[in-house]
Amino acid sequence: MQNDIPVAVIISDNAEKEEDDKLPEHKKIVADWLTEEKRRYGSSLEKREREIIREFKEDPSGVRILIVVDKLLTGFDAPRNTFLYLAKQLRDHNLLQAIARVNRLFDGDEQHEAKVNGFIIDYSKNAKNLRDAMALFSNYDPEDIDRALLNTGEKIAELERIYQQLHGIFNTVRNRKDNEEYIRLLEEDVVKREIFYELVNKFIRQFSACGMIHDFARKFGEKKLARYQRELKKFVELKKIQKIKNAEEVDFSKYKDQIRRILDKYVSSEYVIELSEPLCLSETEAFNEFIEKAENGLSIKSKAEAIAAQTRRTISEQYHKDPEFYGKFSKKIEDLITQLKAARQEDLKALLDTAHDFQTQVQNYEDSDIPGELKGRKVYHPFYRSIVSIFSHYSVTSENICLVVTSLYDIIEKNKIVDWAGNIEVQRKVNLEMEDYLFDVVKEQKSIPLTIEEIESIMSSFWNLAVRNR
Template identity: 50%
Template sequence: MFKQALDFLGDIRSEVVISETQAEDGADDLKPDHKQIVANYLAEQKRLYGSLESREKQIVRDYKKNPDGCELLIVVDKLLTGFDAPRDTVLYLAKQLKDHNLLQAIARVNRVFDGDAGKPRKTAGLIVDYSKNAKNLKSALELFSNFDPADIENALMDTDSQIKALQKCFESLREPFADIADKNDVNAYVDKLKSDEKAREKFKEDVNACIRQFSLCRALHDFYDKVDLDTLRGWQGELKRFIEIKKTTMLACAEAVDFSKYKDQIAKLLDKYVTAREAEILSKEINLSDMREFDQYIEDERNGLSDKSKADAILAQTKKIIYEKYDQDKAFYGKFSDLIERLLVDLKTAKKEDLAALLEQAKSYQSAVADYVDSDIPDDLRADKTAHPFYRNLRGFFASSDDYTDIVRHIVDLIKRRKVVDFSVKQEVRRAVINDIEDFLFDEVNEKLSADAIEQIALTAWNLAVENKDSF
């Protein structure tokens, strides 16, 4: 009947593991209604699975191994011994247990678990008791000589204290922003967090802690009896806003954004306040290397970012890309790194009427870096992007050469001729490429190059080939 109710509600995937003896008392027409329901259910399951034993093994295996499978296992006189599922997080006790049976049941949720992919780490279990088992816990623990009565007090969790802990979580989130007059001004929050790395890290952890505590409270059976609807709505709206502020701040600082471990919790916590689609967006990972995805978030009016905040976020994201790719083309990425630093200085002192133009400038730098495009490459070499880093970074060695483009093209061809699988880590390929380039420069380039310069050119070309190995 529990399963029928859960299936009717549709929010939780559940299964029942029950002994066949629970439905074997008397003929069908003499059984109480609930016994008849159990008997009919088991008969249907036996038909589907072939046997109840086969069904139980399959359900238990799915529960243990599949994070997207059964979420709630309803057990009647089963699985008290020999059952080990570290992901067990909440135990609901709907009947009284005593002594070893009570301790074995509690042990089901007392293990830590690193968490499945996209799921939060389990640091503690939760027991929801509907049958006054707390009174039996002392006598059960007294079976052991080293029993400490304080353990019971520490293990018991009342709803009022957990609501207070949740209120404290919200207080911790609000406290750093007490001086912000307009609580709807996302930019004010972002600017404050961007300027203080220590405060930013604490805020990020405080948001995660609030999600965890809110989820814990939501699992308590009388939580919704003790919190009125207006308060609950207020907390949901406030948590949604803090999650958005955290996400926007991380993007503005070019930090990886990944709420996947809290995706399920966010969706369930905010299900009365936001749509499933909005919860999906809140928890969605943002790929900082994907300019289109990044810009979609930045330009979304619902995030409330000013032109200055948008420009700051775009430049921070672009700087991150430059940092990751800098060695592939130091001349190109060094140039745009300098341009971005100058633009950031301008943004700090810019008048409001100038911000739109500076935002467009930031977008142009972002686009150039993302597309790896600049105006310094000659037309006849522009289509061959493999040659671009060589053209830029070897230019200083050939200041007076009229056929520099041909030299670059020939050096790239020499490298391509020696290309084999994993060429960048093979010393024999390195030696051959450097020798080929040196021979070419000695024999065919009409330029007064010293032996040291030729050696440096060959080594620079090899290093560029290694850094850009995926382009060959």
């Protein structure tokens, strides 16, 4: 470990080709080290190498710097590998193989940051060798090599271009300190919003890439760098606010390290963690806490729209479990969204309260349509709602409907076995028992004249709801 960065070494084992007493001093040191590693890992070093390579490729907390001597030029693929330090001259095929180690793009994931380009730090003047290798092995344009050799000015120009594109989206915003103006503009133009989202990602990646160039800060200038840092912070926050407001998933975790490097001392590490951590949209308390934060600058209207969007998302995710309940609230939310679009300022507070009420009812799975007998037993609610309209035709009391619901539910429960939902025999047995109950008890004993179609509909509804709510 060096400064808390895990480092590993993989060296070709050629020591055995020479007698120990004939080895130069530095090779003796290497030979002794290899002997010790063999003792630790067994007679072969393959197990050790496999584990180190796995860590380097897959484990963000594992090996970050891998020092290699005469190894891994072929058959090694680690897309997140960003830097290659060349400490000796390579030629022809070996040089091309080495460069191939870092020339793959990587979009990142929840643990690995995104990568827009690789960096080759050359201590051995390999640029000429690269031209020779390209000429030897392929038809190429010499300008391709010039483009591959990093030009700080071109990288800065690309960063500035993305910066201008981002600001161009908001050129109609009058008050640059008012988040609501930015939010309203993005809300009204879906295409512009998607372009903004992608540009923010590009801005992070390009800014991070520039920051890795040794003379970037000097050429860019301290004041300009500070301004770009402030703007990056603002745009990342705005993207998060806008996505959460629309109940869209937002996750900056794969950019966390890049954001931390770019902002450096400008913000705390706690801020970067909070910014990059995804917000679980189904956690209503955390969602509401986020939209209520004064620094996020959401107006009453935007808060109501955010709650409506989050509730609509919950309805969409849960709809299959109780179509009657969620269908009812889906219509209420759509009506609320329509009202918000045309609402006067004085009506917004009442609409926000309504949004909160709908959110609470959907979140708690509560409505006033369930009779007292089943009120506290939510497992029965979707089944009750699925058949109440059928029995209402026959003036059946809520007490009798509740009895039918619990009886049919119990039939399903007593027949449940491992993997019951996909078991045709279980479904057949349940249907026979429900059919007997509906004909013998409900139709004959209770004199409720259900039709065959209604009986089949009840059986189908109960089975399907049981499967969806398992």
